[in-house]
Amino acid sequence: MENTIITFIGAGNMAKSLIGGLLSSGFRGHNIRAFDTxxxxxxxxxxxGPISIHDDSYSATLGAHIIVLAVKPQSISQACSSIRACVIKQDSVVVTIAAGITTSFIKEQLQEKCKVVRCMPNTPALVGWGASGLFTADKMSDEEKNLIDAIFSAVGTTFWAETEADIDIITALSGSGPAYFFLFMECLADIACQLGLNKEAAIALTKQTAAGAAHMTLENNIDLKELRKNVTSPGGTTEKAIEAFLANGFREAVTLALKAAHERALQFSSNRSSN
Ligand SMILES: NC(=O)c1ccc[n+]([C@@H]2O[C@H](COP(=O)([O-])OP(=O)(O)OC[C@H]3O[C@@H](n4cnc5c(N)ncnc54)[C@H](OP(=O)(O)O)[C@@H]3O)[C@@H](O)[C@H]2O)c1
Structure with missing residues (x-):
């Protein structure tokens, strides 16, 4: 672990948050390499921090134990072809975080026996509150798996999926999920303003309420429905609001939204699969 080299191909926002997480969790800077076009x-x-910056992908990849492909999906083929010569002669684990890029696509671009991990992180990783879904079908050592887990644990929580199909569901849930919460918060603040509250107070109270509710779900292991029931007094204001949500298609809207996002994730994956 001490001499493990992690290379980032692509040093954009997501790579930077992962590098920042690794550095703050004590990973040595000189073992982190980055290359970006x-x-x-x-x-x-x-x-x-004191990381190793490379001006070509070959030198960045040579001898690396873990290679994180942190480029946009449309740049994945180019990134793979730039590291292929190196990867075929060493035993690296390649991690892809690009939405819709399947493990079979990466293997096709690199080589079949290459070890690949597919990861779906999300934007809160940029502030250390990410939720990342990970999947691999390849046999790797505990040390390799722990290290990959540590990269994403440094910016939030990790969940190892049992099947690659789960990653498409995770994409629809936690990959796109932050935007669902932003939309809901935007609606709450807008309507509070319409009811007469000033904008600054509406936004501040919305943000703190969302953060407070999220903290409550994380801090105790109570079922989500139970938590809701606990704050819903019979005949009170919360009950009236929940009744209005449910009577006006809240659940149906969430179902349609998740299914639409999942469908889109499946389309991306099937376009980028060698199967
Ligand atoms: N940001 C998120 O919250 C988030 C969440 C989930 C998943 N992801 C995934 O994470 C990946 C990276 O996202 P990002 O937001 O960090 O993207 P980004 O900010 O655009 O960073 C990607 C970087 O890679 C560079 N690049 C392009 N082709 C390259 C190549 N062949 N070799 C080396 N560098 C290359 C890009 O340069 P140019 O700009 O010059 O092309 C850019 O600087 C994406 O696939 C995205 O789907 C991101």
């Missing part, structure tokens, strides 16, 4: 992105990454 955009010199500006590399420049910003170098300000995170």
């Amino acid at each position: 955009d010199p500006e992105a590399l420049n910003t990454a170098s300000s995170l």
Whole structure:
């Protein structure tokens, strides 16, 4: 673990948050390498700490134990072809965080026997509150798996999926999920304003309520429905609101939204699968 080298191909927002997480969890900077086709992105990454910046993907990848492909889905093929010559002659684990990029697609681009982990992180990782779904079908050592887990645990929580199909559900749930909560919060604040509250108070109270509710779900192991029932007094204001939500298609809207996101994730995955 001490001499493990982790390379980031792509040093954009997600790579920077992962590098920041690794550094703050005590991982040695000189064992973290980064390469990006955009010199500006590399420049910003170098300000995170004493990491090793490379101006070509070959030198960044040579001897790396873990290679994180942190580029957009449309750049994955190019990123793979730039590291292929190195990967075929060493025993690295390749981690992809690009939405809709399947493990079979990565193997097709690199080599069949290459060890691949597919990860779906989410935007709160940028502030250390991420939720990442991970999947691998390849046999790897406990040390490799623990290390990959540590990369994503440094910016939030991790969940190892049993099947690759789960990653498409995770994409619809936690990958896209932050935006669902933002939309709900936006609605709450807007309506509170319409009811007469000033905008600043409406936004501040919405944010703190969301954070407080989220904390309650994390801090005790109570079932989500139970938590809701606990704050819903019979005949009170909360009960009236919940009744109005449910009578006006709240559950149906959530069902349609999740299914639409899942469907889209399946389309992305099937477009980028060698099967
Ligand atoms: N940001 C998130 O919250 C989030 C959440 C879940 C998943 N993801 C996934 O994480 C991946 C990275 O996202 P991001 O937001 O960090 O993207 P980003 O900010 O656009 O960073 C990607 C970086 O990679 C560079 N790049 C492109 N092709 C390259 C290549 N062949 N070799 C090396 N570098 C290359 C890009 O340069 P150019 O700009 O010059 O192309 C850019 O600087 C994406 O696949 C995304 O789907 C991100």
